[in-house]
Amino acid sequence: MSKITSYEELLQIFKDGITIMAGGFMGIGTSEVLVSALLESNVSGLTLIASDTATEGAGVGPLIVNKRVDKLIASHIGTNPETGRQMIEGDLEVELVPQGTLAERIRAGGSGLGGILTPTGVGTVVEEGKQKIEVDGREYLLEKPLRAEVAIIKAKKADKLGNLVYNQSARNFNPMMAMAADLVIAEVEEIVEVGEIDPHDVDTPGIIVDKVFLKGGK
């Protein structure tokens, strides 16, 4: 079964109210084609899990600007003023999570863990409502796993089995998100034959990637 997907097929995937993870840091490593497909699908009421909301025109920013997101789980929203505006007006529920905790919660979600224990946030508002566990005299917060229905991933290269290679600092949240969603879609700049990527160089094994979209294949 081919994993290579057309743009028309992408438009059928997204549904109202689903939870989406989007890789990227300030838009670097975010699939802009998949963000466009989400917008064109006209879905709304999304829960979005991402490192940040980039700027109004980059990364996942347009999903916020176009009011497709009801709930956001992210570590930083300051560079996209629209996110703060919607949050203050009560149109957008925002859960701010320390960036390292966000990465670990997603890792936990994709690796069958019941959560992680981190000292980050102890003694701050982040600890509110969370279980505190003492281990060998140090306090930790129990942070629960995160999962999504769909993960949108950006990689540099894929083979036809969906093995992925990321580029430079565009890797960031992509590998963990590819593990933590029911459906994993990757936008890539190049698709090569099976065997052309040295197994040493595979960052994300194709067995967890469901669909591959070639950038420019729109």
Place this chain on the structure above:
Amino acid sequence: MVLNKTAKETIAECAAKELHDGDVVNLGIGLPTLIPNYLEEGVNVFLQSENGFIGLGPVRGEAQPDIVNAGGQPAGIIPGGAFFDSTYSFQLIRGGHVDVTVLGGLEVDQHGNLANWMIPGKMVPGMGGAMDLVTGAKKVIVTMEHCSKKGAPKILKECRLPLTGKGVVDLIITELAVFKVTEEGLVLVELQEGVDLETVIEKTEAEFKIKN
């Protein structure tokens, strides 16, 4: 204060003296990014960028779109650098593999508490990686101007803004002075050039001792 130096330059130059050859360092956005300009010759540090690499450096040649710093600005990677994902990046940070982090501050108090991530009702940018950095780095240095733009002290008895970390700060560097956070409270360890003690006392709300 030397007139031909701005407050920021004074602070960055002073902070550079705290970094040692071979240190793994994470610099916050803004003022801390000036620090590498003041490193003495022979002092080479590895800059960690929380979005996923070690060996952060200036852009060399043509900017590469997939390399940015933690503020999202174009950046470069030095020979010998390494890319990794965000989980690994914060494992380095929380796991004690970062020797020093230098961050800006809105408020610091005499217990070593730091507030630098939000002003309720006004500015809620999010904590990004700051809470992990202050929790996990071996040494936490706060660099900031001594008073707010309105002239209010920023080194306080107790922070009033929501905390980034509790009891996490090791050193505070301002354009007036340097304070060390110890178990006995704040200790003034250095006055910046041309600054007198009375000025520091007047502009600091926190109680502090003076190093002998």
